[in-house]
Amino acid sequence: MNNNVVSTISVEPHANPVAAAERERLLQDPVFGRVFSDHMATIHYTEALGWHDARIGPRGAFQFDPATLVLHYAQEIFEGMKAYRQPDGAAALFRPGANARRFQNSATRLAMPPLPEALFLESVRELVRVDRNWIPAAEGAALYLRPFMIATEAVLGMKPSSEYTYCVIASPVGSYFKGGARAVTLWVSDQYTRAAPGGTGDAKCGGNYAASLAAQAEAIREGCDQVVFLDAVERRWVEELGGMNVFFVFEDGSLQTPPLTGTILPGITRDSIIILARDMGLTVREEPYSIDQWQADATSGRLREAFACGTAAVVTPIGTVKGRQHNFTIADGGTGALTARLKAALLDLQQGRAADPHGWLDRLV
Ligand SMILES: *Cc1c(COP(=O)(O)O)cnc(C)c1O
Numbered sequence: 001m002n003n004n005v006v007s008t009i010s011v012e013p014h015a016n017p018v019a020a021a022e023r024e025r026l027l028q029d030p031v032f033g034r035v036f037s038d039h040m041a042t043i044h045y046t047e048a049l050g051w052h053d054a055r056i057g058p059r060g061a062f063q064f065d066p067a068t069l070v071l072h073y074a075q076e077i078f079e080g081m082k083a084y085r086q087p088d089g090a091a092a093l094f095r096p097g098a099n100a101r102r103f104q105n106s107a108t109r110l111a112m113p114p115l116p117e118a119l120f121l122e123s124v125r126e127l128v129r130v131d132r133n134w135i136p137a138a139e140g141a142a143l144y145l146r147p148f149m150i151a152t153e154a155v156l157g158m159k160p161s162s163e164y165t166y167c168v169i170a171s172p173v174g175s176y177f178k179g180g181a182r183a184v185t186l187w188v189s190d191q192y193t194r195a196a197p198g199g200t201g202d203a204k205c206g207g208n209y210a211a212s213l214a215a216q217a218e219a220i221r222e223g224c225d226q227v228v229f230l231d232a233v234e235r236r237w238v239e240e241l242g243g244m245n246v247f248f249v250f251e252d253g254s255l256q257t258p259p260l261t262g263t264i265l266p267g268i269t270r271d272s273i274i275i276l277a278r279d280m281g282l283t284v285r286e287e288p289y290s291i292d293q294w295q296a297d298a299t300s301g302r303l304r305e306a307f308a309c310g311t312a313a314v315v316t317p318i319g320t321v322k323g324r325q326h327n328f329t330i331a332d333g334g335t336g337a338l339t340a341r342l343k344a345a346l347l348d349l350q351q352g353r354a355a356d357p358h359g360w361l362d363r364l365v
Helices: 020-026 096-109 117-130 206-221 268-279 291-300 337-350
Strands: 039-046 050-058 076-078 081-085 091-094 142-151 163-173 184-188 226-230 238-241 245-250 255-257 284-286 303-310 314-322 327-329 361-364
Touching (some): 050 117, 076 096, 076 206, 091 117, 091 337, 096 117, 096 142, 117 142, 117 163, 117 361, 184 206, 206 226, 238 245, 245 268, 245 291, 268 284, 268 303, 268 337, 291 303, 291 327
Parallel strands (some): 184 226, 184 314, 255 284
Antiparallel strands (some): 039 050, 039 163, 076 142, 142 163, 245 255, 245 303
């Protein structure tokens, strides 16, 4: 592996950026992931040169040979993070170093060369600087950033690629679920699992999502919003949603979330909520929770709230859980008080309205 690093990123501004009036119109109420900024960051990797040719340029299509490895064996990883508009107009990222390190862990798991943390941070920061006018100002809105890396060697041999392209694109977003903070209904998948021990469950790779789509389609057919996956071995322990971690809130005010055993994606929102809740003096357990216990506790009233969390949707209350063997509603099926409080605390911090005792905000100048 070649660990050679280029330290400067070149910037080639778009010759025909979206006109200001059109951009303002697009920023009004963007549907998640459909509107994109003018630029993208790219960095290339070859075994001979290492990471090289780092640039910000006009956003545009890639051209690939049909034999390109990623198209066949899904050697691909990604990240998801946001740039937030601050009260003084500045832009800030939230814990970007955590995304950089997780991207390295994902790369290692997928036999890809880890991108040096400094290069990851530089590419994301520089793209946000260049496209800062694309950060929406509305409450809960942000510029969603999608760093990803794909295997670009054109060969059908089953092996790790010798060439890669890393890219960052940016998309202004409002709230993830249409209808905002409405509580979601989950479908307990008893047929499909998301990740098995020794698999790629704790790597952020596209393959995990491809494997979850049939379960998600089943959830929609059953009238639910999202799937909740159980562990692949005992089919008993609650793991996470297709793209969000889960928390449970009990009558004594304590919280619980499944532990990071290797089959669950280590969410940065999950980690931040654990810390924020402990800052509030609350007890947080990272312990397994079974689907049957969830039903029993919801029915007895011992469980007061449940919510899902992730960068895209922030904090989303869970109202009802359905499956072939389960059907229960948590409290009144709406948004719990602590769920709302944690969501507000996180958004206040990210949007620069609250103190930042852990130094999580990365303000760009
Ligand atoms: C990205 C992701 C999450 C949430 O992670 P955050 O860092 O909080 O955005 C949770 N589960 C899966 C499967 C994910 O891909």
